Amino acid sequence: MVFRGKTIKWEATKNPDGTWNxxxxxxxxxxLSELECQVMQGNEKLxxxxxxxxxxxxxxxGLLGSETAMPSPILITGIGPFPGFGENPEFRAWxxxxxxxVRNMRLAMWDLADFPSDELVDIFVQAAITxxxxxLKALVKERDxxxxxxxxxxxxxxxxxxxxxxxxxxxxxxxQMPSGSAYIGSEEITIGLRRYNALDLSEEQKKxxxxxxxxxxxxAPELDKLKGNERNQKLIExxxxxxxxxxxxxxxxxxxxxxxxxxxxxxxxxxxxxPSGEKKRDExxxxxxxxxxxxxxxxxxxxxxxxxxxxPR
Numbered sequence: 001m002v003f004r005g006k007t008i009k010w011e012a013t014k015n016p017d018g019t020w021n022x023x024x025x026x027x028x029x030x031x032l033s034e035l036e037c038q039v040m041q042g043n044e045k046l047x048x049x050x051x052x053x054x055x056x057x058x059x060x061x062g063l064l065g066s067e068t069a070m071p072s073p074i075l076i077t078g079i080g081p082f083p084g085f086g087e088n089p090e091f092r093a094w095x096x097x098x099x100x101x102v103r104n105m106r107l108a109m110w111d112l113a114d115f116p117s118d119e120l121v122d123i124f125v126q127a128a129i130t131x132x133x134x135x136l137k138a139l140v141k142e143r144d145x146x147x148x149x150x151x152x153x154x155x156x157x158x159x160x161x162x163x164x165x166x167x168x169x170x171x172x173x174x175x176q177m178p179s180g181s182a183y184i185g186s187e188e189i190t191i192g193l194r195r196y197n198a199l200d201l202s203e204e205q206k207k208x209x210x211x212x213x214x215x216x217x218x219x220a221p222e223l224d225k226l227k228g229n230e231r232n233q234k235l236i237e238x239x240x241x242x243x244x245x246x247x248x249x250x251x252x253x254x255x256x257x258x259x260x261x262x263x264x265x266x267x268x269x270x271x272x273x274x275p276s277g278e279k280k281r282d283e284x285x286x287x288x289x290x291x292x293x294x295x296x297x298x299x300x301x302x303x304x305x306x307x308x309x310x311x312p313r
Contacts, residue, residue, distance in 0.1 A: 001043055004114035005307050008036050010044060035125070039116075042124030046143060049136045056220040063182055063239065064213055067193035067206075071170035073158035077105045078305035085173075087302065090268040095169040097162065099302070105158050106303045112154055119146055171198035175261040176269055184232045189239045191216075196246065198261070199254045208249045216242050 001008050007027035012020050024032045024040055032040070076097060078084025085091035086102035116124070120143065127139045159167060174195045182190045196209065219238055226234055247255060 001040060002307070003036055003039055003116070006036075008032055008040050010040050035121070038128040039121060039124040042127035042139075045127045045136060046124070046140050049133070050140050053137060053140075056223050057217055060217050060220055060223075063189055063191050064216060065190070065192045065194055067196070067209065067213070069194045070155050070159055071167065071174055071194075073105060073109075073155060075170060075173060076102060077109050077158070079109075080305065080307055083305060085268060088268045090266065094266045094268065095166055095173075097166050097169075101161050101166075103302055105161050106305065108158055108161070109154075109306045110303060112157070112306075115150070117146070117150060120150075168198065171195065172261055174198065175258065176265045184236055187236050187239075189236060191239060191242060191246075199250060199257060201254075205249055209246065212242060212245050212249070 009025055009027070011023045011025070013023060014020055024037045026032060026036075074082070074084065076084050076086040078086070084102075085095075086097065086099075086105070091097070092099060092102070123139050123143050123146070127136060130136065130139075162170075171194075174192070175198055178188070182188070193209065193213065201209070216238070219234075223231055223234060223238075247258075250258065
């Protein structure tokens with residue numbers, strides 16, 4: 001877990017008598033403060049409660065994704081070790097996004113409040129000190145609601161830098177990249193409804209997609225009756241059938257555009273990255289007097305992507 005830019009870790013070690021010790025440290029092996037330990041403990045407890053209470057409907061909803069969500073600005077700015085496409089001149093030429101916009105968006109990310117917020121810390125601490133199952137379930141809902149609000153606000157702050165045409169290019173890019181990380185074996189089962197916003201849907205099509213969403217979720221009781229491979233196979237078939245119905249909702253022109261997006265990918269996605277030893281034109285290289293948050297930025301220079309803990313994901 002990342003706590004305000006600092007990696008904090010939990011490790012359980014078994015004693016000779018069969019009991020366990022919980023060891024909390026930072027990325028360098030140093031012991032954590034009491035608050036950091038409570039945040040870690042609360043986060044672990046909430047994660048377990050969430051997994052234990054996850055229903056089939058919740059799983060299916062996750063595969064659909066939100067049909068109204070905006071594309072992630074992290075595609076441009078990067079975060080942690082991922083530099084983002086904004087550093088790539090070919091991406092900027094393809095998208096119409098300028099180097100100045102990439103600079104502004106990265107600086108905005110550095111200016112965002114450290115994550116987690118004080119309100120989220122309070123939730124983690126309360127989770128650490130309670131063992132009441134119902135209270136923990138309520139805290140999971142509070143956490144998810146609050147992180148959703150923070151993420152939405154941050155995205156709006158960053159995407160305000162872009163024109164509608166540039167945001168549309170990001171929507172198209174989401175069709176050209178892997179759609180998600182949900183797999184059953186080698187079968188990718190993420191649907192990702194928000195990607196369909198790249199296809200200029202009519203109001204009638206949006207209503208049809210909303211109906212398909214309800215039909216997709218309605219299979220949950222049937223899946224609950226199945227186990228193991230039988231359940232997995234049914235889910236794979238259900239995802240494939242829904243994808244076919246979604247494609248049938250599109251016009252010939254929209255289907256042609258979708259096929260073009262999936263087959264004619266831009267070079268910055270298909271060509272291998274430059275060797276790590278080769279400096280890119282816009283690459284930020286740290287040094288003894290490197291830029292720090294709050295410092296003025298030299299003209300034409302990009303700030304580095306913020307660490308993963310600076311931005312909610």
